[in-house]
Amino acid sequence: MIFEAKDLKVYYKTKKGFVRAVDGINLSIEKGETVGLVGESGCGKSTFGQAILKILPPATFYGGSLKIENTELIGLNENEMRKIRGKKIGMIFQDPMTSLNPVMKVEKLFFETLKTHEPEITEEASRERTARVLEKVGIEPERMKEYSFQFSGGMRQRVMIALALVLNPILVIADEPTTSLDVIVQAQIMNLLNELRREYDMSLILITHDLGVVAEMADKICVMYAGHIVEEAVSEKLYYSPKHPYTELLLKSIPNTNIDDLDLKYIPGSPPDLLRPPVGCRFAPRCPYKKKICEVKEPPIFNVDGTKVKCWLYGGVKEW
Template structure:
């Protein structure tokens, strides 16, 4: 197995106790596969992505297993994790303006990144590799002499992508890579990411709110709610044959361009408090199909038509 997270728990320690941001998640990724991670704000998507790199606050509690190419990550020391970050697992953050150092020229950002993982590299070699990867993302190599604030939002995101790819990681986590960009630039960035993923033969975890973004890019989509993955399915199956009530409502809430159906649909209620989540199903208070058992016991993960669903509605299928 290329990548495997098994029974992963990531809890934030607070004065009131633990916030169960990621609670007992299991996920497999094949080599070269793109997995979309979608859901409402606060469901644990970004925590999952950043938790894989262990870049969360030092008081964060981890449990379970995360393996990449059979190497366990959860119990690694900070020194060993530094060798994993960037080299094996790269990350593209939401806002490039806060991720790129504004007082360092682009050239120096790349040199320091390369020097950290390849101490023997010379400045000339680093410059050549920087120029090559910048060309891949559509930026003229001459611009490496400039600062990040001299670039537009879309160009800064291209620099972030190039900075991630310069070390040739085997897995890239793209956390809302188009959030701060306009629609036209969003499409360009997503197309670029898809092309580079194929060219570099890397796997990708695409974290987003936008179901339209993952529709064309992801091979598999995982829907998160309240710290759980409530549905995992092939992209086509998820859009045309959704199983979990939350997935169905999430798809219905996408604005419809059909002139005969202009009513805006939404999901009633609010997400659960993850410092004190419900005993049973996390979606029970908002679910139109809830049963008595949903309030009393956490639902099992059931396989239905090649999809995995965490819901009591399908418990009889398993039996």
């Protein structure tokens, strides 16, 4: 196991109180494993990814434990975290246009990244490393002399992937890496990520709201709702035998191309206010199977046929 989160809490401080964006997450990742993190907007997916790198605003509360190769991250200061970012944990952000400095040539972006972790590296050695990694992602080395704004959206995302891989990290977090791209380029980027993951033998956290994207890539999928992981299972099991009502409804909401079933399905209601989340199960107000206990007591994690599910349906509670 190369990564572990135990009872991780990430709260944003506001004038009205704390927003419980991530509220008690447990997750472990093995070497070479791809984990898909899915859920509606605002469920805490991106907060979880950024919390691992500790790049959230200063007025943020952290609780629990975050470990990379048995190194505890929660207590590390900024200087110590800089040694971890890039070297052990890489990040591919949603929008490469706002993540890449438009006034710096691509080779300079790579040189600064390499120089931070390898102070003795020369510009010539940096250019050689940059050329190799750019070739891996399908970009001609000559283009390192250009600025990021001279690249198309798909090419900018390839540069972001190369930047994340240049230091050969053991874990890469891809935060909705294909959001701003068209469908054809999305498929190319996801295939590229999958190939590079195998080649570099790295672990990958794939954060997305697109269930179709994680279906082919992820070894296991974690479904997030209102700051909690409500279901964790291997990909095939989650798709063909979902256990949590939210997962079931989420899968049903995917448009169906079957001519006999063209009705669009949706989940009634809205996610809860994380300033004042429900006392019991956070999905209870929208759940078609809720029991009385769901409204008064938060469910623990139950292990059902190898699936971890946070739902009272599997707690042996009789009253409905």
